[in-house]
Amino acid sequence: EEQLLESGGGLVQPGGSLRLSCAASGFTFSSYAMSWVRQAPGKGLEWVSAITGGDAHTYYADSVKGRFTISRDMSKNTLHLQMNSLRAEDTAVYYCAKDRSLNAFDIWGQGTMVTVSS
Amino acid sequence: DIQMTQSPSSLSASVGDRVTITCRASQNIGNYLNWYQQKPGKAPKLLIYAASSLQSGVPSRFSGSGSGTDFTLTISRLQPEDFATYSCQQSYSPPYTFGRGTKLEIK
Numbered sequence: 001e002e003q004l005l006e007s008g009g010g011l012v013q014p015g016g017s018l019r020l021s022c023a024a025s026g027f028t029f030s031s032y033a034m035s036w037v038r039q040a041p042g043k044g045l046e047w048v049s050a051i052t053g054g055d056a057h058t059y060y061a062d063s064v065k066g067r068f069t070i071s072r073d074m075s076k077n078t079l080h081l082q083m084n085s086l087r088a089e090d091t092a093v094y095y096c097a098k099d100r101s102l103n104a105f106d107i108w109g110q111g112t113m114v115t116v117s118s
Numbered sequence: 119d120i121q122m123t124q125s126p127s128s129l130s131a132s133v134g135d136r137v138t139i140t141c142r143a144s145q146n147i148g149n150y151l152n153w154y155q156q157k158p159g160k161a162p163k164l165l166i167y168a169a170s171s172l173q174s175g176v177p178s179r180f181s182g183s184g185s186g187t188d189f190t191l192t193i194s195r196l197q198p199e200d201f202a203t204y205s206c207q208q209s210y211s212p213p214y215t216f217g218r219g220t221k222l223e224i225k
Contacts, residue, residue: 059212103209104167
């Protein structure tokens with residue numbers, strides 16, 4: 001069974017950093033692009049970042065560009081999101097998602113909550 | 119960035135009804151349009167990809183249509199488990215923007 005399991009969320013002060021991880025299982029991790037999608041409390045879904053499978057090209061939403069870095073560890077089948085200079089508006093549930101093709105996300109993790117507050 | 123406008127924002131319907139949700143893109147995105155269902159406290163679930171292709175395991179009462187800038191998601195006969203929030207997403211070019219969602223409630 002294809003599964004994704006996020007970890008690393010928590011409470012952080014404005015300006016702080018956090019690193020999210022997403023452990024993949026049940027599929028050939030290296031063959032698929034992966035994304036992070038977030039959802040602020042009571043709000044809609046916001047795509048955050050993506051990384052392609054083979055050549056590891058990365059893409060970011062303007063709202064996080066220069067502050068967040070997506071990466072993947074093929075040896076551990078794990079996706080990461082390094083988040084720096086965090087702001088209150090980054091508060092959200094962060095989901096990792098597998099791209100089945102054509103940038104459609106068919107497998108999602110359970111989500112990890114990030115709260116940015118003093 | 120491509121903007122996705124979804125309507126209505128909320129909808130009340132009864133079990134057995136046919137409902138349609140629309141999504142409009144701010145530019146031509148071909149058929150690079152996906153639909154998701156989300157229930158409270160849960161991750162989204164992919165229903166339709168490439169505008170009209172049914173994701174494996176999704177009931178056939180769900181269908182999608184459209185191309186270019188205008189798209190629709192139709193649920194032919196609502197079941198109790200279909201009451202949820204539905205969101206469209208363009209996958210034509212990053213950022214892969216979502217619509218603001220349509221909350222489908224029981225009448």
